[in-house]
Amino acid sequence: MIEARLLTKVFHDRKRGEVRGADAVSFSVGPGTIYGLLGANGAGKTTTLRMLATLLRPTSGTATVAGFDVAREPDKVRAAVGFLATTTALYDRLTAREMVAYFGRLHGMAEAALRARIALLADQLDMHEFLDRRCEKLSSGMKQKTSIARMLVHDPQVMIFDEPTLGLDVMAARAIVRFVRDCRERGKTVIYSTHVMSEAEKLCDRVGIIHAGSIRAEGTVAELKARTGERDLEEAFVRIVAPEAAP
Numbered sequence: 001m002i003e004a005r006l007l008t009k010v011f012h013d014r015k016r017g018e019v020r021g022a023d024a025v026s027f028s029v030g031p032g033t034i035y036g037l038l039g040a041n042g043a044g045k046t047t048t049l050r051m052l053a054t055l056l057r058p059t060s061g062t063a064t065v066a067g068f069d070v071a072r073e074p075d076k077v078r079a080a081v082g083f084l085a086t087t088t089a090l091y092d093r094l095t096a097r098e099m100v101a102y103f104g105r106l107h108g109m110a111e112a113a114l115r116a117r118i119a120l121l122a123d124q125l126d127m128h129e130f131l132d133r134r135c136e137k138l139s140s141g142m143k144q145k146t147s148i149a150r151m152l153v154h155d156p157q158v159m160i161f162d163e164p165t166l167g168l169d170v171m172a173a174r175a176i177v178r179f180v181r182d183c184r185e186r187g188k189t190v191i192y193s194t195h196v197m198s199e200a201e202k203l204c205d206r207v208g209i210i211h212a213g214s215i216r217a218e219g220t221v222a223e224l225k226a227r228t229g230e231r232d233l234e235e236a237f238v239r240i241v242a243p244e245a246a247p
Contacts, residue, residue: 001029001030001031001065001066001067001157001158001189002027002028002029002035002052002063002064002065002066002158002189002191003028003063003064004025004026004027004028004048004052004061004062004063005026005061005062005063006024006025006026006060006061006062007022007024007025007026007048007051007052007058007061007062007063008020008022008023008024008025008058008059008060008061009021009022009047009048009051009056009058009059010059020212020213021044021047021213022044022047022048022051022213022214023044023212023213023214024061024214025044025048025061025210025213025214025215026061026215027208027215027218029189029190029191029206030189031157031187031188031189032184032185032187032188032189033184033189033190033205033206034180034181034183034184034190034191034192034203034204034205035190035191035192035204035205035206035207035208036191036192036193036194036199036200036203036204036206036207036208037049037191037192037193037194037207037208037210038193038194038195038197038200038204038207038208038209038210038237039193039195039209039210039211039241040195040211040241041195043210043211043212043213044210044211044212044213044214045162045163045193045210046085046086046162046193047213048210049083049085049160049162049191049193050085051063051070052065052070052081052160052191053077053078053081053083053160054070054074054077054078055083055085057071058070058071065077065080065081065158066080066081066157066158066189068080079107079154079156080156080157080158081156081158081159081160082151082152082154082156082158082159082160083151083160083162084147084148084151084159084160084161084162084164085162086162086163086166090135090138090143090146090147091135092134092135092136093134093135093136094134094135095131095132095133095134095135096127096130096131096132096133096135096138096142096145096146096149097118097131097132099135099146099150100118100121100146100149100150100153101114101118101153103150103151103153103154104117104118104153104154107153107154109153109154114153117153117155118131118149118153121149121152121153122149124179124182125145125148125149125175125179126145126175127142127145127146127149130142139172140167140168140169140172141168141169141171141172141175144164144165144168144172144176145172145175145176148164148176148179156188157188157189158188158189158190159180159183159188159189159190159191160190160191160193161180161190161191161192161193162193163193163194163195164176164180164192164194165177165194165196165199173199177199177202177203180192180203181202181203184205192204197232197233197234197237200221200233201221201233204221205220206218206219206220207219207220207221207224209224209237209240209241211240211241216240216241217240221233224236224237224240228240
């Protein structure tokens with residue numbers, strides 16, 4: 001469902017000159033799989049995900065999502081993907097229900113189907129308590145659940161989560177992690193970007209460790225630990241991206 005081949009994005013900065021936000025990134029993700037993109041802040045996770053979601057155009061390389069090329073068929077990619085960005089905002093004066101419904105209508109959903117879909121998502125994300133509350137009155141966890149419902153209202157086959165638990169309390173983060181795991185059980189294709197090692201260990205079938213814009217290692221959590229000789233994923237991560245800092 002997702003195939004990235006040598007995906008590269010070059011930015012031009014007045015002070016630093018040419019900056020490679022993503023450098024020849026290659027990986028694939030199949031249905032019913034959670035692929036973790038693991039890296040520190042500024043490693044290239046968000047740049048890579050934005051190219052897959054067609055928010056950025058690649059400088060070079062190719063990628064297909066649900067069989068559609070991200071550069072040549074962006075509209076078809078957008079119809080097949082749900083993308084949760086770290087900076088996505090909600091309209092304060094709309095309720096959570098109205099927010100989700102608005103995006104469902106943008107996707108051309110019929111009203112009856114839309115109502116049924118919102119009810120289902122409210123069940124899955126435990127949103128009924130605040131579904132008719134204005135977004136300005138919601139907690140961080142409630143807002144994140146609303147953002148997830150909005151990205152999934154058209155029932156996409158491919159889901160891209162960029163740091164979905166950032167800034168959430170323990171219980172809200174657990175609810176999000178549980179929902180992402182359920183997505184895999186329903187056969188969805190999931191990319192899960194995080195720098196939280198415990199989430200990667202709990203969720204991800206395979207992990208790509210990204211550093212300075214490029215994939216430095218890829219495999220299951222067990223494979224990455226075995227490769228580095230470490231028993232802890234965090235220590236394996238450090239040994240891969242900064243061996244000089246490893247004990």
